Amino acid sequence: MSGVAPSAAPRGTAVASGEDAGAWQTLRRGVQLSPSLRAGIGGTLALAVVSTVGGAVVPVVIQQTIDRGLTGGGRIDQSVVVRLVLASLLVVAVTTVAAYAMKVRLFVASENGLADLRVQAFRHVHDLPVLTQSSERRGALVSRVTSDIDQVSLFLQFGGIFFAVSIGQVIVATVIMAVYSWQLTAVVWVCFLPLVLALRSVTGRMTSAYGRVRRSVGEMLSVIAEPVVGASVVKAHAIEARTQDRVDAAIDANYRRQVEAQRLVAMTFASAGLAGGLASAGVVVVGVWLGVAGQLSIGTVIAFAFLVSLLVGPVQMATQVLTEAQNAVASWRRVIALLDTPADVADPGAAGTRLPDRPLDIAFAGVGFAYPGGPDVLRDVDITIAPGRRVAVVGETGSGKTTFAKLLTRLMDPGRGQVCVGGVDLRAVPFDSLRRRVVMVPQEGFLFDSTLADNLRYGQPAADDATLLAAISGLGVSEWFAGLPDGLATRVGQRGESLSAGERQLVALVRAALADPDLLVLDEATSAVDPQTETMIARALDGLLRGRTSVTVAHRMGTAEAADEVLVFADGALVERGPHGRLVAAGGVYARLHASWVAQSRLGQEAPA
Amino acid sequence: MSSRPGSTRRGFAVIGQGARAQRRLFSVAVVGSLLYGALTVADAWVLGWATDEVITPAFEVDAVDVGDLAIVSLLFVGVAVGRALGVIARRLVGGIVYFRLMAEHRRAVTRQYLRLPMRWHQAHPTGQLLSNANADVEAAWAVMMPLPMAVGVLAMLVVAVVAMLTADIVLTVVGLVIFPLLFAINVGYQRILSPRVTLAQQLRAEVSAVAHESFDGAMVVKALGREVEETHRFQEQAVQLRDANVAAGRVRSVFDPVLEALPTIGVLLVIVVGVQRVLSGAAQPGDVVQVAFLFTVIAFPVRAIGWVLGELPRSVVGWDRVRAVLDADGSTTYGSGVVAGSGPVALEVRDLGYGYADGRPVLRDVQLSVDAGRTVALVGRTGSGKSTLTSLLVRLVDPDSGTVLLSGNDARQLTHASLADTIALVPQQTFLFDDTVRGNVALGAEVSDEDIWAALRTAQADQFVARLPLGLESQLGERGTTLSGGQRQRLALARALVRRPRLLVLDDATSAVDPEVEAAVLAGLREQSTSGGPTTLVVAYRKATIALADEVVFLDDGRIADRGTHVELAARSGPYRDIVDAYDQTRERADREAAARGTGTGTVGAGDKTDAPVPA
Ligand SMILES: Nc1ncnc2c1ncn2[C@@H]1O[C@H](COP(=O)(O)OP(=O)(O)O)[C@@H](O)[C@H]1O
Numbered sequence A: 001m002s003g004v005a006p007s008a009a010p011r012g013t014a015v016a017s018g019e020d021a022g023a024w025q026t027l028r029r030g031v032q033l034s035p036s037l038r039a040g041i042g043g044t045l046a047l048a049v050v051s052t053v054g055g056a057v058v059p060v061v062i063q064q065t066i067d068r069g070l071t072g073g074g075r076i077d078q079s080v081v082v083r084l085v086l087a088s089l090l091v092v093a094v095t096t097v098a099a100y101a102m103k104v105r106l107f108v109a110s111e112n113g114l115a116d117l118r119v120q121a122f123r124h125v126h127d128l129p130v131l132t133q134s135s136e137r138r139g140a141l142v143s144r145v146t147s148d149i150d151q152v153s154l155f156l157q158f159g160g161i162f163f164a165v166s167i168g169q170v171i172v173a174t175v176i177m178a179v180y181s182w183q184l185t186a187v188v189w190v191c192f193l194p195l196v197l198a199l200r201s202v203t204g205r206m207t208s209a210y211g212r213v214r215r216s217v218g219e220m221l222s223v224i225a226e227p228v229v230g231a232s233v234v235k236a237h238a239i240e241a242r243t244q245d246r247v248d249a250a251i252d253a254n255y256r257r258q259v260e261a262q263r264l265v266a267m268t269f270a271s272a273g274l275a276g277g278l279a280s281a282g283v284v285v286v287g288v289w290l291g292v293a294g295q296l297s298i299g300t301v302i303a304f305a306f307l308v309s310l311l312v313g314p315v316q317m318a319t320q321v322l323t324e325a326q327n328a329v330a331s332w333r334r335v336i337a338l339l340d341t342p343a344d345v346a347d348p349g350a351a352g353t354r355l356p357d358r359p360l361d362i363a364f365a366g367v368g369f370a371y372p373g374g375p376d377v378l379r380d381v382d383i384t385i386a387p388g389r390r391v392a393v394v395g396e397t398g399s400g401k402t403t404f405a406k407l408l409t410r411l412m413d414p415g416r417g418q419v420c421v422g423g424v425d426l427r428a429v430p431f432d433s434l435r436r437r438v439v440m441v442p443q444e445g446f447l448f449d450s451t452l453a454d455n456l457r458y459g460q461p462a463a464d465d466a467t468l469l470a471a472i473s474g475l476g477v478s479e480w481f482a483g484l485p486d487g488l489a490t491r492v493g494q495r496g497e498s499l500s501a502g503e504r505q506l507v508a509l510v511r512a513a514l515a516d517p518d519l520l521v522l523d524e525a526t527s528a529v530d531p532q533t534e535t536m537i538a539r540a541l542d543g544l545l546r547g548r549t550s551v552t553v554a555h556r557m558g559t560a561e562a563a564d565e566v567l568v569f570a571d572g573a574l575v576e577r578g579p580h581g582r583l584v585a586a587g588g589v590y591a592r593l594h595a596s597w598v599a600q601s602r603l604g605q606e607a608p609a
Numbered sequence B: 001m002s003s004r005p006g007s008t009r010r011g012f013a014v015i016g017q018g019a020r021a022q023r024r025l026f027s028v029a030v031v032g033s034l035l036y037g038a039l040t041v042a043d044a045w046v047l048g049w050a051t052d053e054v055i056t057p058a059f060e061v062d063a064v065d066v067g068d069l070a071i072v073s074l075l076f077v078g079v080a081v082g083r084a085l086g087v088i089a090r091r092l093v094g095g096i097v098y099f100r101l102m103a104e105h106r107r108a109v110t111r112q113y114l115r116l117p118m119r120w121h122q123a124h125p126t127g128q129l130l131s132n133a134n135a136d137v138e139a140a141w142a143v144m145m146p147l148p149m150a151v152g153v154l155a156m157l158v159v160a161v162v163a164m165l166t167a168d169i170v171l172t173v174v175g176l177v178i179f180p181l182l183f184a185i186n187v188g189y190q191r192i193l194s195p196r197v198t199l200a201q202q203l204r205a206e207v208s209a210v211a212h213e214s215f216d217g218a219m220v221v222k223a224l225g226r227e228v229e230e231t232h233r234f235q236e237q238a239v240q241l242r243d244a245n246v247a248a249g250r251v252r253s254v255f256d257p258v259l260e261a262l263p264t265i266g267v268l269l270v271i272v273v274g275v276q277r278v279l280s281g282a283a284q285p286g287d288v289v290q291v292a293f294l295f296t297v298i299a300f301p302v303r304a305i306g307w308v309l310g311e312l313p314r315s316v317v318g319w320d321r322v323r324a325v326l327d328a329d330g331s332t333t334y335g336s337g338v339v340a341g342s343g344p345v346a347l348e349v350r351d352l353g354y355g356y357a358d359g360r361p362v363l364r365d366v367q368l369s370v371d372a373g374r375t376v377a378l379v380g381r382t383g384s385g386k387s388t389l390t391s392l393l394v395r396l397v398d399p400d401s402g403t404v405l406l407s408g409n410d411a412r413q414l415t416h417a418s419l420a421d422t423i424a425l426v427p428q429q430t431f432l433f434d435d436t437v438r439g440n441v442a443l444g445a446e447v448s449d450e451d452i453w454a455a456l457r458t459a460q461a462d463q464f465v466a467r468l469p470l471g472l473e474s475q476l477g478e479r480g481t482t483l484s485g486g487q488r489q490r491l492a493l494a495r496a497l498v499r500r501p502r503l504l505v506l507d508d509a510t511s512a513v514d515p516e517v518e519a520a521v522l523a524g525l526r527e528q529s530t531s532g533g534p535t536t537l538v539v540a541y542r543k544a545t546i547a548l549a550d551e552v553v554f555l556d557d558g559r560i561a562d563r564g565t566h567v568e569l570a571a572r573s574g575p576y577r578d579i580v581d582a583y584d585q586t587r588e589r590a591d592r593e594a595a596a597r598g599t600g601t602g603t604v605g606a607g608d609k610t611d612a613p614v615p616a
């Protein structure tokens, strides 16, 4: 036994939604997770500051030109105007180049950082137990490594930079206005003030409106999947109308949410323009008044009208950009929450203890397990299995056999107790050692959308075609293989759906045999295969696994009869164990299961013609 | 995708279609946008007018004319109010047009999915169909969002030129240089950008496809320890996407600042020329101010035209994909017949032949007949075509040749409802909806609770359903992931039973169920069939299931190799015996071997201390 203490980790893990982290906290943690985002950020910000100056050129030139005698019939010195304009052109050129440099740096840094984040998150998902527990929708996990990260990148590159530049522009405009006239500045700001004050609440409403849109999109997508993924059920039962109703309802809900959100957007947009109009009127009225009182020049008044237009854009966009920011932060938060969900099924790596180089024994000590939010589905499992034994696991549906198999292969970690293989706590075994020596074949033979050869090679990428063919005949399924249209090059379709259910299981078995494990765990891996093929495979596996340990979950008691030992599960507990004969004699759960199987498999001989 | 001129023309065709479909609302949005455009120009005109008529005179005579100021204020505010109304019409109503088009096309696309036959579904990857209904619909119509604004801007440009002409002809010439330049740069920008954006979008879909597949197959990935390789596979795609995004970003980085600088340069030009014109007495200072202001307010909206042109290629690609679904035909056509009467129907299959898309014949010359009320077992090796045959019976696919008859009625002549009412198939692969237990069993039919519970009882699902926290109302989650395989299978069985079919087709429907439960299910079915229950065709391997059958049909490599009672087949067919007696043969061999070793099956190998039964 290894020295790793039984963990007190929570039983089963669900990925947090991350709703509770604050925005700054999210930002800090996000940048920490993608250090490339910080690369050259100082330079980028400096360039951003420079690039905001360009917008302020026009009002200043207008003011200068007017006050140097354009109006009022005074003679204006044309060479001064030309010099002024040339200087302005220079400023514009500099800010344009600065804006270009700033944007390129931003695109490169953010894309680098977010690509890293994407890959990290993807890898982390594979380290989480949720996938194998399937307690969370897989679609939601996919969106965390795709659209959530896209959202962040869009914001950094568009909304975020627009926001930064807008703030700069507002500040520059305000400074220039204040230099010209504090009174007019006050007039302008009073007109915009209500909007600025309302910003917070409008942004809040808009954020929740977009939150509702997003949720309705998720619901719509999941319902739209029904006529696609469940096409055969829909057609076989002629429930097109019901399915269409469900789909239509989801589409309508999504439509209504979108319109609600759009209403807010249109209103805020319109009111910013309104504030601009008020400000222009105010500037002219107060400006003329002050001008007549000798406090302002005419150029200043007109320059203010131009300055006001510099404010309208940013204020118009502010709520929308802030909403995007909220969405981006929420997305970022979800990705971070994913990465911060402890990978309790984590690879200990080089620090771990490799499995010993001998036949593997198995020991469960006080093992208990519950799926997130559910009751215990395994309780107090204590068992040792000697190396090289062929063990069968039987029990009613839902008694915990699959759960047992997943714990044994460390697809999940136990909530309580400890699982040891070869004397080492599984939590301490590096994955490269664990996955090479211990292989499980799950019930659903999942295949990747590729060729048969690629799928067979999945656990043993170096295997050549001859090795693949040898494994196929080694498992006694050459006859089936000979019937395939393109041999090893046969395409298996999405999830392997171009093969029959039993054929998929055959591929999964050959794939596992090729991986050449020392402990093979089969979870009803031949449930869709005909008995003849099944027994042939069982015999072939017997040969292949000689001297190795195997654990076979089976409904067909033939497997149990042939096993060295049988484990019987009932309602989450290991209730009986022993060789077939002794268990039958004991007259317990196993005897009953076996009797009903025998009754079934013998009925034929007694059945009336 | 490409910027072929054809794509622009076709893009306009798509736009035209959308605009026609939402004629009324689209017109409102365009009118709103025109109002907005005209009033934006009016804003500049008000400033110019105020400069010459109010501000300058006031400064000259050093006196305030309150009436004049009131007029200026009213003009500014009035223009702003009108413009705000225009903005609301444009953005809100324009948005509604876009959302409606999306909703309508999503409805149309999903209707097609429901209408098109399984053969079509099998030929199209799931991911593609999902994105047709979602991303492609969105891509097709996204152009409708900036469209009203672009139309408004076009009007605005016309009005602007007119306004400039009333100001000064030479200043107008400056405008006529800058505006087309702005326009051309916008078009060039979108032409260069859009293929890059389209590429990035494709790559985004690929990234998502890899993630989907990898997470779907997570069990296999984990069980075989392939996380590192999967991560590499994903990384390759992610890096390509990153590079595509950066490439698009570089184009944006060049054009955006230029587009921002151009109007400023225009204003500076106007000032230089304007000063000259004012000095020569050809123009008023207010004209210069007006034209300069026009440049400032128009610069941004002009980009809407670029947005529309930029969206066009994407819109064409999206629309083509949506169209492919909408135009797909080969729907299963149903007849108008019904199977008369009630009670079990007779099944007859004549000369049936079928092959999947790869052309290899899977079923050949299949003949099969089942009398009403009888039970027939279909036995055959893995891949022999049993599932294919069951799917032909319920017309999930239609045969390449031959017919299926239900009590003498050609299945193709029946209405869909009659067919579905007559036959229920329990497929080998269970699919559950993201719905409650009730929803999954009743599938929207009006079924009483008693009937649901009765069906659950026969399927041996009543106990675990009763233990669920909300019973029949418990939500099952996406594809029923919270249930074990055997539990899912039993719900699928109950789903078929509750419909009281006249022909029940079971495709290995108890494979994930333990022997005891299976025995109970079979007992329930037997009870049904003796009391006027359905005709039953059952794909089976186990003798107990076979024993339910009055007759056995042995399918070998797509042909009916033999038929008769189990005893007859067992007596005369070696291949049949090899399948159904496989367990007995194994047991006998084990017994023989054990006998040779001098021990019984009941004795264990040496040295296990724990082989006594553990008390429960
Ligand atoms: N992903 C899951 N989330 C919640 N409960 C689950 C999940 N998977 C299985 N269960 C529950 O755990 C219990 C044991 O399941 P399982 O180990 O699959 O049983 P078996 O393999 O013996 O049929 C069942 O009651 C099942 O409903």
Ligand SMILES: Nc1ncnc2c1ncn2[C@@H]1O[C@H](COP(=O)(O)OP(=O)(O)O)[C@@H](O)[C@H]1O
Binding pocket: A497, A498, A499, A500, A501, A502, A503, B122, B356, B357, B358, B362, B380, B381, B382, B383, B384, B385, B386, B387, B388, B389
């Ligand atoms: N969607 C499909 N596309 C192409 N070939 C298929 C598809 N489904 C099944 N097949 C092939 O048709 C044959 C019969 O399959 P199936 O009817 O599922 O067999 P069974 O149910 O008897 O195991 C198999 O060889 C299988 O590979």
Ligand SMILES: [Mg+2]
Binding pocket: A401, A402, A403, A523, B484, B485
């Ligand atoms: Mg199981």
Ligand SMILES: [Mg+2]
Binding pocket: A500, A501, A502, B386, B387, B388, B428, B507, B508
């Ligand atoms: Mg099948």
